Amino acid sequence: MALTSEQVLVHAVDPAALGQWWAEALGWVVVYTSADEFEIRPEPDRMPGLDFVRISEEKQAKSRLHLDFRPDDQDTEVARLVAHGARRVDVGQGDQASWVVLADPEGNEFCVLAPSAD
Template identity: 80%
Template sequence: MSLEWEQVIVHAADPVALGQWWADALGWVVVQSSDDEFEIRPAPDRMPGIDFVRIDEPKTAKSRMHLDFRPDDQAAEVARFVAHGARHVDIGQGNQTWVVLADPEGNEFCILGQRTA
């Protein structure tokens, strides 16, 4: 049996705007776009991708799943994401080696510190 991870689904009030924000932030390409769905990937034939799908209910609580990114330079990536429109958020993480940010619709994601081992 073979199993391939194809994509992560992100529910969004405005999938086009949020998907484009993430495509620009990550330097990914758009592979599908409509008013209700917007899919991005690292390259057209490379997976997994992120598929932004319209949902009418607003986000009301901490995300149950979020993305973690491990950059070479944490401070530079945090600054880059914040300049791109992300904001710092406190989800009760306390003082950690990672930084929690949120995208324009409030979806949390982490910029991790350097790998220790």
């Protein structure tokens, strides 16, 4: 038996707004929208994607799952994402961490890692 990752679900108070924010932040395309769901992918037929699904309550605690991104230039990417509406957050990473923790407009944490040593 083989499993293939198709998408990561993200609960959102406003799936369309949050999904559009992520689509623009990642340069991904919208593949599906409805009143309660907004799905994006790197390309129309490329998975995994992110599927934003309506939930009535706002985020209340640190996310139990988050995304990590490894850019070529961490400082430039952090600055771009902050200018796009992300905000820096402290989840206990300390001052010496090699990654930067940000949150999207609904407070979902994600990390921008240092460039690969390769």
